[in-house]
Amino acid sequence: MTEKEMMATIVAKVGPAESRQLVVSAYNAEILANRLGRLENSTAMATAKDRTPLLMLAVQRVHDVVMLMP
Numbered sequence: 001m002t003e004k005e006m007m008a009t010i011v012a013k014v015g016p017a018e019s020r021q022l023v024v025s026a027y028n029a030e031i032l033a034n035r036l037g038r039l040e041n042s043t044a045m046a047t048a049k050d051r052t053p054l055l056m057l058a059v060q061r062v063h064d065v066v067m068l069m070p
Helices: 003-014 016-040 054-066
Strands: none
Touching: 003 016, 003 054, 016 054
């Protein structure tokens, strides 16, 4: 599923304003987790999981949670 399709599903479930807030919060969490990982592994500076863009990871995370809703 593409990022656009996942975002459309999120918007359909929770509305446009809430979906933006959820994705922004998840994106901030991904950035923080990525930066903390880099601090812990100071020798390996390029540790962005599998090099997937952080925004894509955030949208996937929110999509997974929203799909749990009835």
